[in-house]
Amino acid sequence: MKPLDPRLVRRSRAVRRYLAASVAVGVATAVVVVAQAALLAWLIARGFEGRSATAALLTGVALCFTARAGLAWVHALLSERASVAVKSGLRDEVTAAVLDPRRVGDRPEASRVVGLLGPGLDALDPYFGKFLPQLVLTALVPATVVVAIATTDLLAAVTVAITLPLVVMFLVLVGKLTRDKVDRRYEALQRLGAHFGDVLDGLRVLKVHGRRQDAGLRKVGDQHRRESVKALRMAFLSGFVLELFSTICVALVAVSIGLRVVEGHMDLAPGLFVLLLAPEAFLPVRQMGAHFHASQEGVGAAADALDLLEYDRADGTATVPSVAGAPVVLDAVGVTRDGRDVPVLAPVTATIEPGSFVALTGPSGSGKSTLLDVLLGFLRPTTGRVMVGGVDLAGADPAAWRRQVAWVPQVPGLLRDSVAANVRLGAGDASDDDVARALADAGAPDLPLDRVLEDQGRDLSAGERRRVGIARALLAVRRGDARLVLMDEPTAGLDAAAEATVLRSLRDLGATVVVVAHHRDVVAAADTTIAVGGRQEVTVR
Numbered sequence: 001m002k003p004l005d006p007r008l009v010r011r012s013r014a015v016r017r018y019l020a021a022s023v024a025v026g027v028a029t030a031v032v033v034v035a036q037a038a039l040l041a042w043l044i045a046r047g048f049e050g051r052s053a054t055a056a057l058l059t060g061v062a063l064c065f066t067a068r069a070g071l072a073w074v075h076a077l078l079s080e081r082a083s084v085a086v087k088s089g090l091r092d093e094v095t096a097a098v099l100d101p102r103r104v105g106d107r108p109e110a111s112r113v114v115g116l117l118g119p120g121l122d123a124l125d126p127y128f129g130k131f132l133p134q135l136v137l138t139a140l141v142p143a144t145v146v147v148a149i150a151t152t153d154l155l156a157a158v159t160v161a162i163t164l165p166l167v168v169m170f171l172v173l174v175g176k177l178t179r180d181k182v183d184r185r186y187e188a189l190q191r192l193g194a195h196f197g198d199v200l201d202g203l204r205v206l207k208v209h210g211r212r213q214d215a216g217l218r219k220v221g222d223q224h225r226r227e228s229v230k231a232l233r234m235a236f237l238s239g240f241v242l243e244l245f246s247t248i249c250v251a252l253v254a255v256s257i258g259l260r261v262v263e264g265h266m267d268l269a270p271g272l273f274v275l276l277l278a279p280e281a282f283l284p285v286r287q288m289g290a291h292f293h294a295s296q297e298g299v300g301a302a303a304d305a306l307d308l309l310e311y312d313r314a315d316g317t318a319t320v321p322s323v324a325g326a327p328v329v330l331d332a333v334g335v336t337r338d339g340r341d342v343p344v345l346a347p348v349t350a351t352i353e354p355g356s357f358v359a360l361t362g363p364s365g366s367g368k369s370t371l372l373d374v375l376l377g378f379l380r381p382t383t384g385r386v387m388v389g390g391v392d393l394a395g396a397d398p399a400a401w402r403r404q405v406a407w408v409p410q411v412p413g414l415l416r417d418s419v420a421a422n423v424r425l426g427a428g429d430a431s432d433d434d435v436a437r438a439l440a441d442a443g444a445p446d447l448p449l450d451r452v453l454e455d456q457g458r459d460l461s462a463g464e465r466r467r468v469g470i471a472r473a474l475l476a477v478r479r480g481d482a483r484l485v486l487m488d489e490p491t492a493g494l495d496a497a498a499e500a501t502v503l504r505s506l507r508d509l510g511a512t513v514v515v516v517a518h519h520r521d522v523v524a525a526a527d528t529t530i531a532v533g534g535r536q537e538v539t540v541r
């Protein structure tokens with residue numbers, strides 16, 4: 001993990017502005033640190049020599065203290081503001097990226113996105129508030145201090161110049177060592193969230209099978225606790241060693257100066273100046289070390305957010321001819337996935353004629369749903385291409401293409417809205433009569449149009465949900481531009497004969513229908529069968 005992700009600097013103007021302001025504050029701080037030490041040394045040396053302090057000297061020292069406090073306050077304020085700006089910027093961008101209709105590829109896991117948008121990015125506060133300011137000071141103050149010491153005592157300057165890089169190197173080493181621990185802690189947290197979500201989703205299944213999930217949750221929770229304690233232990237240990245090491249370095253300088261002052265080789269004032277300044281060279285590094293661990297979770301979250309922002313986007317603008325008059329040609333369309341040797345969709349070659357009714361068949365896991373994802377433009381084929389009337393779908397404008405498509409997925413994706421609004425999703429201007437007719441044709445004549453559904457239509461039966469999904473497609477074909485109906489096999493057992501009738505009526509409306517089917521009735525009603533995942537290519541009945 002880099003201390004500062006270059007992607008963040010490139011992407012965020014707030015970060016760049018903050019860095020510039022922070023450097024200005026850092027330079028001022030470095031100057032004040034040196035001035036403060038010089039004035040203090042002078043003041044104390046005068047006291048030892050029995051001379052009283054002048055008003056100017058006292059004012060100077062007071063000014064230095066005030067300026068230092070003021071600069072620290074400004075730095076804190078700037079960091080706070082930068083953190084807020086970056087967090088809200090990333091939240092906006094991640095939301096937009098996840099919702100982008102042109103996004104191609106797998107949809108990011110809900111728990112990951114929710115975790116990131118919530119507490120994940122909040123972990124940037126300690127990073128911006130504590131770590132980054134110290135990083136800037138570390139880059140500026142020690143070098144200035146070493147130069148200032150060198151003007152007075154070369155030996156001390158050399159001692160600091162040699163030991164300081166050792167401390168920094170040590171810090172980097174500790175950072176590398178702890179990185180995995182912090183990563184694992186973040187992963188464990190994510191896993192805990194995802195696992196809890198899964199348990200809640202599957203609570204009823206688990207109940208029926210007599211499984212109590214407390215033990216499993218406790219295990220994942222324990223794992224998170226263990227990773228946290230490990231990370232904490234590492235943080236305390238490395239903090240301790242860092243402090244010890246820099247204290248020894250300062251002691252080295254102090255002993256050499258003390259001996260020289262006692263033996264009369266050095267005056268008190270320059271000796272005090274160097275002595276006051278030496279710890280200042282180590283201070284920002286030590287503080288950075290102290291805040292390093294607290295800030296790493298934020299760095300991880302930011303990296304995760306930036307990963308989500310780098311996605312494959314379908315930027316094509318080509319207009320696809322209407323499927324009503326153009327065939328959809330699958331030209332050796334195949335999909336492979338990273339980390340899997342076997343393709344998730346073995347190359348399929350077939351021609352889907354306008355107005356035909358095609359059944360996609362193949363064993364579970366052979367890639368039927370994946371092929372529909374490709375046709376919808378959610379996934380890019382890894383090999384081959386989909387051509388619609390001579391236009392490659394890869395270069396097509398996805399929004400315009402999807403207006404031609406009516407999709408009935410396995411899970412219909414119902415919104416918390418009225419039945420009518422859910423059916424009307426693809427044809428906003430349809431009248432209530434049209435909606436009612438579509439519902440009746442889909443086999444759900446008794447569903448009241450104004451009934452408001454819960455999220456995902458949880459308060460409907462599986463069959464009713466399916467029928468609302470089919471009604472949606474029917475309406476989109478009747479009222480809208482939808483010319484290609486893509487239907488995935490229903491998850492729940494349904495009246496396949498009734499569904500085949502609906503599909504045939506869709507085809508009679510002039511739509512091209514591609515349906516993933518297992519049921520004999522549906523396959524028998526189709527004009528063509530495309531076998532997915534097999535060696536055979538196209539079977540025409």
Ligand SMILES: Nc1ncnc2c1ncn2[C@@H]1O[C@H](COP(=O)(O)OP(=O)(O)O)[C@@H](O)[C@H]1O
Binds near residue numbers: 337365370371
């Ligand atoms: N998001 C995903 N990540 C990784 N593998 C996936 C994903 N979705 C599906 N797969 C894999 O792709 C293969 C084909 O899946 P799918 O198209 O859903 O099959 P089918 O619909 O024919 O049952 C399966 O082996 C499945 O495990």
Ligand SMILES: [Mg+2]
Binds near residue numbers: 368369488
């Ligand atoms: Mg499937």
